[in-house]
Amino acid sequence: MQLERCQSRRDQLTKMREQLVEYGQRATSVPRLYLVAKLAGCDVLHFAQYHSMLGAHRVAVSAGQLYPFGSPSAANSARKHGMLPHRTGCFFCPCCVAEQLRDVGASWYMRKHHIEGVDWCPSHKVRLVQNHAKDPFATRPEDWVARQATSLEHLVEPVVVDEFQARYAEIFMQLLVRPSPMEARVLNKLIGDRFGYARATGMTSHKLLSDLVLSMCDSAWATEHFDTFDCKREGLPFGPLDNVVACRSTYVTGTAYALILTSLFANRKDVDAAFEVATLSGKIDSAVIRGERTSDRCESTDSELWLAYIGAGGNHSEVSRQMKCSVASARYRLVRQGLPALNGIARSPARWRALSRFWVGEHLASACLAEAVDQACLERILRVCCTRVERAVRLILFGRRSTRKAKGTTRGQKAAVQNR
Ligand SMILES: [Zn+2]
Known part of the structure; x- marks a missing residue:
C-alpha cells in the first residue's frame, strides 16, 4: 500500500482502515497509533513503547488506569496522545540524519528530538534544526535540507549543555x-x-x-x-x-x-x-491493602474479628496474634469495619468518657469541656469510627459481655445437652 500517494491525512487514515479490513481486522475506533503499528507489521505493545511519546505524556496515572502502552484497555489514552510529539514543532539533528542516510539510505524523525526543554541532540550535543515546512512530518529531513539549498554539515552547531539539563534529557529518555x-x-x-x-x-x-x-x-x-x-x-x-x-x-x-x-x-x-x-x-x-497476601491473610469471619477486637482491648497487633495473620491484614479488615486501634483507651479514659457522653446525646463541645479533652482529637476519632465502637468501648472499659457472645454460649450449652 502506498500511503505516500494519499492527498490528505484523512485520506491516509481511510486507506489504512480499508487495508486493515482487507486483512480481516477491526478498523473502526482503533487509534491511529495502533493502525500504523499493525500496518507496519509490528507488535502494537512494542510499537507504542518504542515509537510513540506515550511514556512522556503519561509518566504516572491513577491505579485504575495502569494499562501497558498499546494495550486495548489503553486505547483512549492512545487516541489522545498516541501520535503527539512532546513539544510543538518538528525537529531533527543533522548528525543523526547524516548517520541514518549513511547506514540506511533514508532519514526519519526521532522522538528524542521532540522532548520539551531539550533543544539539542542528546547523542551528539548539537543544536536541533527545526523543519518549518507547512506539513513538516510529511517531509523527510533530507528533502527539507535539500529544499533549503544547504547541507547537513552547515547545519551542525555544537552546544554546551549545563549539567542539570543534560541529566534532565537523560532521565526523560529513560521515561x-x-x-x-x-x-x-x-x-x-x-x-x-x-x-x-x-x-x-x-x-x-x-x-x-x-x-x-x-x-x-x-x-x-x-x-x-x-x-x-x-x-x-x-x-x-x-x-x-x-x-x-x-x-x-x-x-x-x-x-x-x-x-x-x-x-x-x-x-x-x-x-x-x-x-x-x-x-x-x-x-x-497494594496486595496488603486488598488483603491478598495468601500466606498471612486474615481469614476470620466478621464476628470472630469483633470478639477478638473486644478481647484484645482494641489493640490491632494483639488481634493479629489471636487471628494468626499479619498485622497489616488484620488492620485492613478492622479499619474497613470502622474499628480503629484503641491502644490508648486505658491511659486516657477521659477521652472515651467524653465520647460516651456524646454517644448518649450530649453536645460534643460540652462533653469535651466536662471531661477536659481536646475536641479536635475527638473529631479525628469520630471520623474513623463506626457506631459499634461505642459498644466496644463500653465492653472494654466496663467488661460487659456482648449479646452475641451470650448467644454463642447458649448454642454451646444446647450442644452440650444434646451430647449428653
Ligand atoms: Zn544527533
Whole structure:
C-alpha cells in the first residue's frame, strides 16, 4: 500500500482502515497509533513503547488506569496522545540524519528530538534544526535540507549543555522507554520519601520541592519551556510541582516529574533502581491493602474479628496474634469495619468518657469541656469510627459481655445437652 500517494491525512487514515479490513481486522475506533503499528507489521505493545511519546505524556496515572502502552484497555489514552510529539514543532539533528542516510539510505524523525526543554541532540550535543515546512512530518529531513539549498554539515552547531539539563534529557529518555505508566501513589511516595531523606540528611534546606527545583535549574531555561514556571516565587507553594508531595494520588505532567526527578537523583541509573524498588514495594502495599497476601491473610469471619477486637482491648497487633495473620491484614479488615486501634483507651479514659457522653446525646463541645479533652482529637476519632465502637468501648472499659457472645454460649450449652 502506498500511503505516500494519499492527498490528505484523512485520506491516509481511510486507506489504512480499508487495508486493515482487507486483512480481516477491526478498523473502526482503533487509534491511529495502533493502525500504523499493525500496518507496519509490528507488535502494537512494542510499537507504542518504542515509537510513540506515550511514556512522556503519561509518566504516572491513577491505579485504575495502569494499562501497558498499546494495550486495548489503553486505547483512549492512545487516541489522545498516541501520535503527539512532546513539544510543538518538528525537529531533527543533522548528525543523526547524516548517520541514518549513511547506514540506511533514508532519514526519519526521532522522538528524542521532540522532548520539551531539550533543544539539542542528546547523542551528539548539537543544536536541533527545526523543519518549518507547512506539513513538516510529511517531509523527510533530507528533502527539507535539500529544499533549503544547504547541507547537513552547515547545519551542525555544537552546544554546551549545563549539567542539570543534560541529566534532565537523560532521565526523560529513560521515561520514554517504559512499557507502562507508574501508579501515581507509588511514584509520589518515592519522590516524597527521597525529598524527606534529602531534608533529613541536610542535602537540602528547602521546605518546598518547587524551591529545590528552582534552586537547581536555570530559571530562564525553565521559564522558556515550562508553562506557568514564571509564576513560581521562592518560599511560595507551586502546585504543578508541590502537589506531588502534598497529595499522593494526584499526578502531574511528565515534564514536572522529569524536573523533580532530575533535582532529586544524580543520574538515570539511580532513577531506574529507585523505580524498581518503589514498584515492587507498591505491589506489596497494594496486595496488603486488598488483603491478598495468601500466606498471612486474615481469614476470620466478621464476628470472630469483633470478639477478638473486644478481647484484645482494641489493640490491632494483639488481634493479629489471636487471628494468626499479619498485622497489616488484620488492620485492613478492622479499619474497613470502622474499628480503629484503641491502644490508648486505658491511659486516657477521659477521652472515651467524653465520647460516651456524646454517644448518649450530649453536645460534643460540652462533653469535651466536662471531661477536659481536646475536641479536635475527638473529631479525628469520630471520623474513623463506626457506631459499634461505642459498644466496644463500653465492653472494654466496663467488661460487659456482648449479646452475641451470650448467644454463642447458649448454642454451646444446647450442644452440650444434646451430647449428653
Ligand atoms: Zn544527533
